Amino acid sequence: MKLKNNFALKLLAGVVFVMAALSVIVSIIGYYLFTRSIVHQYSNSAWNTARTAAIYVVPGLVVNPRYDVREWQARSNMVHREWQRLANTQNASLIYVFRAYGENYQDIEFFTNVAGPNFPSEVFPDGYKIQQKDQRYLHAFKKIYEEGQERVEIEVYRAPSPEFPSGNHITVMIPFKDNMTGEILAIIAVEREMEELDNVRHGYLRHVLATTAILLVFVIFLYGLYLKRNLIAPIRKIAGEALRFAYENKKPDIPLQSEIKTQDEVGQLALTIDTMESDILNYVENLTRVTKEKEQIKAELNVATQIQADMLPRKxxxxxxxxxxxxxxxxxxxxxxxxxxxxxxxxxxxxxxxxxxxxxxxxxxxxxxxxxxxxxxxxxxxxxxxxxxxxxxxxxxxxxxxxxxxxxxxxxxxxxxxxxxxxxxxxxxxxxxxxxxxxxxxxxxxxxxxxxxxxxxxxxxxxxxxxxxxxxxxxxxxxxxxxxxxxxxxxxxxxxxxxxxxxxxxxxxxxxxxxxxxxxxxxxxxxxxxxxxxxxxxxxxxxx
Amino acid sequence: MLFDKSENGEVLTLTLDKKLTAVTAGELEKDLIEKLAGVKSFTVDMSRLVYVSSAGLRVLLNAQKYMNKTNGSMIVKNAVPEVMKIFETTGFNEILNVKNS
CATH class of the missing domain: 3.60.40.10 (PPM-type phosphatase domain)
Structure with missing residues (x-):
């Protein structure tokens, strides 16, 4: 039997396809949910770091121009020291405080910042100003300044490169407000490397795929056995019987009914084939007899025609x-x-x-x-x-x-x-x-x-x-x-x-x-x- | 062909159409045996009939004989000229009660 004509293979191929599609869908959903959960943990960690960092910040630190440079310097040194400790213990890659102003908040002034232990890049000097062009950041600033949000996150997924040494990371920002007026004086941001994210996610994917593959092979094997026993074998038998009958036109030695006893469609098919075969045989037998009788009547009628013709004077x-x-x-x-x-x-x-x-x-x-x-x-x-x-x-x-x-x-x-x-x-x-x-x-x-x-x-x-x-x-x-x-x-x-x-x-x-x-x-x-x-x-x- | 039997089953009107040939006469004979049971007055309307074969005449004759036997009456009406000619040629106008309006 040719492979592409094989009934069982067609059925199996269908099942494999459906199961594979299902596994892919389930894996994608699982992968997404799993990622979200890990990212959330990183986010919480960064947020806690940011709130702790906020404790050391006072309004005098985040104003420009500075009124008392000496006091500011002392405060700044203290913040640096505490933040460095915080960054080291909390695995933060950057802790910084800044304000955004100007059109679309694209002008940034850094007040103070520290880098974490594993963060190789330089930190900006205090009072450093840049122009922020990244829309994600501008959008986040707007949420804090205008919409009054207390926690804003930015997730960045990328592979580390010489230009941007940090890989996947998350930045959590919280506003720093004046206690008296509630005015937002600055934004405190904590950047957290999600160094374990890729490893964990890849591990998850490998596990799910391996499990699915093993399960798939197992299910296909069981399903194949089931199909063969309950569908393929009986149908092959019925097909074989129909083929045999088509060529031989004789009663089968063993009727299908005695071999296939199920009450399902296959059983009904077997019963129908048996009935059809015996009906056809009866019909052929009847037809043969009737045809024979008809031939006989026709022959007799021919004689009758002759007799009738002979009764009329025809000479x-x-x-x-x-x-x-x-x-x-x-x-x-x-x-x-x-x-x-x-x-x-x-x-x-x-x-x-x-x-x-x-x-x-x-x-x-x-x-x-x-x-x-x-x-x-x-x-x-x-x-x-x-x-x-x-x-x-x-x-x-x-x-x-x-x-x-x-x-x-x-x-x-x-x-x-x-x-x-x-x-x-x-x-x-x-x-x-x-x-x-x-x-x-x-x-x-x-x-x-x-x-x-x-x-x-x-x-x-x-x-x-x-x-x-x-x-x-x-x-x-x-x-x-x-x-x-x-x-x-x-x-x-x-x-x-x-x-x-x-x-x-x-x-x-x-x-x-x-x-x-x-x-x-x-x-x-x-x-x-x-x-x-x-x-x-x-x-x-x-x-x- | 169309049968119209009264409610008490004593009056039957048969309307014939097209041709009464050997084939249609065979069908008519089968139906007529059933329908004539208990009928006292039987009318055959031939206004739409154009031809009667000898087999058809036989069925009409049998109906007439049956009605005679059961003391019923049978009327043949509205025969078109072609059919009337067949009745005259075969002498059936003397056996059947043919009424033309």
Whole structure:
């Protein structure tokens, strides 16, 4: 496994980063507070020194001009002596008294000062005057003179240099006031080296860092162990199992649940993977079975389609020995098996029965009903009678036990070949179209009855028509008239008549092939949603 | 399609729209069996229906047969001319009680 892809390392890196950041923050805060506390101690020490130093100062010492030089000198010598002792015992590096005046208090006059034992620089002679430019000092003077503060501190942090031999130091200043008037006569300042500060602070830092580092290593080690035990190992196991399943698609030897028993998210994940695996296996098994069954049904449907197709006369010309007429018919089911059918057969040598029908609905139920209807019509027709009588009997038979409540629209015609006399009955079917010789196709409307098998006892009506040589009769199902294109437009009988009239000289076969093409052109890529069935018969011209 | 049944459950109005094809007829048949229970007066409003297939006619026929059997009444109203033509062609105007306003 590549390092950067390692889940455990990512988690650990995150923890290390957070802990290190936390340690740094804690160290910085600790370092600051620790420094403050040390500086405070130095400050207090310097302050106490300053207050002690103030005891020896009298107003006469800090005035200029001096009125009595001799007395002043005696006082000054005493102050020097006492302060030197103070500086030596209190570790002060400088004790001095001065006044600040002028604009922004930048003019300084030193009255007296002493240097501590370890302070190598020179001290100013008494009465020495300088200009103070350092803003920190000017600011401090202002606090004393104007704001009446009794204690002002200035901290300086730097490394000792030849120019400034003192390193980190703190200066504490207190005002010296006239006892009577309270006027601030001078400022007494004590400078204290913070010689131990750096050592102590560095020591603190070293300790904290070392402790943190050791703690960090320890925590990382423990946390790593914890992660590995409770997270990494189970997740690796789950990942491994998922990978195995993806390749093998088989049941695991040991389910994850029996190895990972925690109730947390990892446990849930393990449970989910187990469930998912068994679900997928079941699903695949079902799918395989269903697919197999579907294949089987499809194969059976193919056989059914074949059987249905075989039931319709499909050999053309069907009666080669008869030259009195030409006949052609076609059926294109919308699904594998359709509900439409056509039929033609001789009842006797002079009477030809023509049938076109459409069972309500589609698919297998419609196909089964079609088989019964077709058989009953043919059997009943061959027993003789007019189309109305035939349909009446067929209707009553079909109504018996028609639990599925299917029905069938039928156009049944019986043509007397010798005379061209056609008797037909229309049970809810589309009107035929007729082209007289030399003329155009027109819809022939005749009396209508309800579809067959709708209700028992329906009386059907016969219509009569005489066909002459060259006349062509075209019957069809609603799959033609009601073909629909992708814009939801109906093909319609008007368009049908128009297209029929493009084929005035065609024989029935050519006409039907052309009409199927016209319908297909119209519907375009819209799916065919009803069976398309047509039958055409033309009386031969030499038939008289 | 939209069913509107009265509070006492005896009057049911069905409003059909678009096309009643083999697919929609199958759905309608399933719903209709449930909805027709206990109905005495059933009205089918076809003002928004433009086409009925043979499968659709079958469902209407079944509804008519059911209403006949339970001594209820069924009225088909507001059929547009295209649908009316289908009823006439198939002879359904003689089986169904088609009323046009």
């Amino acid at each position: 053309f010309p069907p009666f080669p020995e008869r030259n009195e007429f030409e006949i052609y018919a076609s059926m294109n089911p919308a699904k594998e098996v359709g509900g439409d059918f056509y039929d033609f057969f001789f009842i006797d040598p002079d009477h030809l029965a023509l049938v076109i029908a459409d069972v309500s609905g589609k698919g297998v139920p419609a196909a089964l009903f079609m088989v019964i209807s077709k058989t009953l019509i043919k059997n009943r027709a061959q027993m003789g009678g007019t189309p109305a009588e035939i349909l009446h009997d067929v209707n009553n038979q079909l109504c018996e036990g028609n639990e599925a409540d299917l029905f069938v629209t039928v156009w049944l015609g019986i043509l007397e070949i010798s005379t061209g006399h056609l008797i037909s009955a229309n049970a809810g079917h589309e009107y035929p179209a007729l082209k007289r010789v030399g003329g155009k196709f027109e819809i022939v409307k005749a009396k209508h009855s309800p579809a067959v098998a709708t209700m028992e006892g329906i009386k059907f009506k016969n219509a009569e028509l005489d066909l002459g040589p060259g006349d062509l009769l075209y019957v069809y199902t609603d799959g033609v008239a009601e073909a629909t294109n992708s814009q939801e437009e109906l093909y319609g009988t008007d368009r049908m008549i128009e297209d029929l009239n493009k084929n005035l000289d065609a024989d029935p076969e050519e006409l039907l092939i052309n009409m199927k093409r016209e319908v297909d052109n119209f519907t375009g890529d819209a799916p065919q949603f009803d069976d398309i069935t047509m039958l055409g018969i033309k009386i031969s011209l030499h038939n008289s």
